[in-house]
Amino acid sequence: MGEVRVKGGKINSAMDQFTPNCYVEVGTSGILAKIEALRMYRGVMRPYPHPRSEEYITGLAAFRGKRTGYGGLFTSDNPVYIYGDLMSLVCDANYEPLRSLTATNAFKESFKGRTNIDIDPEKELVLSAETVGTSGYLSMFEGCTSLTAPPDMSKMKTVESGNWNSGTNGDGNAQKTYGGCLNMFKGCTSLTSLPDLSGLQTVEGYGMYRMFFQCTGLTSVPAGLLSGVTQFEQGSFFGMFESCSSLTSIRCLATNSKSINATDKWLQNAKNTAECTFYKKAGAVWKTGTNGIPDKWNVVEVD
Numbered sequence: 285m286g287e288v289r290v291k292g293g294k295i296n297s298a299m300d301q302f303t304p305n306c307y308v309e310v311g312t313s314g315i316l317a318k319i320e321a322l323r324m325y326r327g328v329m330r331p332y333p334h335p336r337s338e339e340y341i342t343g344l345a346a347f348r349g350k351r352t353g354y355g356g357l358f359t360s361d362n363p364v365y366i367y368g369d370l371m372s373l374v375c376d377a378n379y380e381p382l383r384s385l386t387a388t389n390a391f392k393e394s395f396k397g398r399t400n401i402d403i404d405p406e407k408e409l410v411l412s413a414e415t416v417g418t419s420g421y422l423s424m425f426e427g428c429t430s431l432t433a434p435p436d437m438s439k440m441k442t443v444e445s446g447n448w449n450s451g452t453n454g455d456g457n458a459q460k461t462y463g464g465c466l467n468m469f470k471g472c473t474s475l476t477s478l479p480d481l482s483g484l485q486t487v488e489g490y491g492m493y494r495m496f497f498q499c500t501g502l503t504s505v506p507a508g509l510l511s512g513v514t515q516f517e518q519g520s521f522f523g524m525f526e527s528c529s530s531l532t533s534i535r536c537l538a539t540n541s542k543s544i545n546a547t548d549k550w551l552q553n554a555k556n557t558a559e560c561t562f563y564k565k566a567g568a569v570w571k572t573g574t575n576g577i578p579d580k581w582n583v584v585e586v587d
Contacts, residue, residue, distance in 0.1 A: 315345050363400050363430075367407035370394075370435075385413035386444075390420045397427045409435040415442040416464035426470040432501075434469070434479035445488030445517070463491035463520075470497045478505060485512050487520040494523040504533040511537035511565075516546035527553040535563040537586070548575045556580045 319338055322328050330336050370391065385391070395401055403409045411421070425431055443464040469475060478496070487510075496502065505525070516538065522545060525531060531554050556578040562570075566585040570576040577583060 310345075315342055363402075364398070365402060365404040366395075366409050367404035369410040369412050371410075371412045383413065384415040384417075385420050386415060386417040387420070388418045389422070390417065391424055392419050392422045393426070394424050395428055396423050396425070399427065399429045401428055402430050403433045403435060405433075411435050411437050412439050414439055415444065416440060417444045418464060419462045419466070420444070420464045421468045422462050422464070423467045423470065425472055426467050427472075428469075429471065429473050431469075431472045432474050432476055434475065434477060437479040437481065438483050440481070441483055441512075442486045443484070443488060443491035445491055463488070463493050465491060465495050466493040467497060468492075468495050469499055470494060471499075472496075473498065473500050475499050476501045476503070478502065478509070480506075481509060482511050484510060487513055487517065489517045490519040490522060491517075492521050492524055493519060494526060495521075496525050496528060497523055498527045499525075500527070500529050502528050503530050505531070505535060509534070509536045509538075513538050519545045519548070521547050521550050523548070523552065524550040525554060526550065529554060531555060532560045533563075534561075535586075537563075537565045537568075539565055539568050547571065550575070551578055554578065558582065 319329075319341055322336060322341075328336055329338070334340065371385065413420070445463055475496075502525070510521075524547070525534075526549050528551075531551070552574040554574075557580055560578065560581040561584060562577045562581045563584045563586050564570060564577070566587050572579050
């Protein structure tokens with residue numbers, strides 16, 4: 285069984301000045317060979333979080349590999365369980381998790397397409413950032429068809445915006461920027477529960493575009509969903525639960541869902557039968573149809 289361990293630590297900020305333009309695949313065997321070679325020298329290897337510890341060396345290799353933009357954080361043909369605080373890869377000098385993940389593409393596509401990963405059943409994978417910048421978690425778990433449980437995202441307060449057309453680049457073509465959680469769990473067909481999002485306060489435009497698109501294993505959305513978000517912005521939750529064909533229950537206690545396109549298509553291709561129930565905040569005004577509450581769903585108001 286493969287295992288990715290993510291623990292508190294810092295990748296030296298001076299290393300961020302290193303900007304390679306050529307990458308060579310070394311694989312797990314290459315990293316293990318490096319560690320074994322270092323062990324041949326007396327006193328070289330040290331306990332973690334020393335830079336010459338096994339955990340640090342493997343963590344740095346994973347981080348550098350992710351920054352190539354190809355293949356995510358790791359490769360493995362075996363079943364892999366992941367746990368720990370992912371922010372520890374970029375935390376501060378005292379090994380405390382950062383509060384903001386503002387760098388564009390910070391963990392973009394980290395585990396995308398890894399059909400053999402799941403979160404450790406006895407431990408947690410924690411995404412402790414309070415602020416997630418543009419494309420920060422974009423397609424992070426997209427296509428992870430073995431993922432059954434979500435990471436802990438309870439500390440997340442702000443998801444920054446994206447836009448489908450934010451001007452033009454040098455050759456005159458339209459530029460595109462992407463919201464922090466766009467397509468984050470797209471196609472995670474074994475996912476049966478959602479992360480705790482009750483701490484959210486601000487979701488900027490297109491921030492959660494199609495976040496759970498095609499998560500066909502989801503049957504219900506828990507109480508408190510988006511309860512801290514009092515104002516939706518344009519496109520914030522566009523297609524959020526699109527094609528979640530098993531959903532029969534949603535509890536969304538947000539108080540204002542009328543912003544332009546905020547919930548467009550968020551339940552498109554979901555069930556639309558009398559067996560389905562939408563629990564909403566008493567007095568909250570919602571659109572109807574796939575852009576809000578499907579017309580055949582029962583509506584229950586809660587305080």
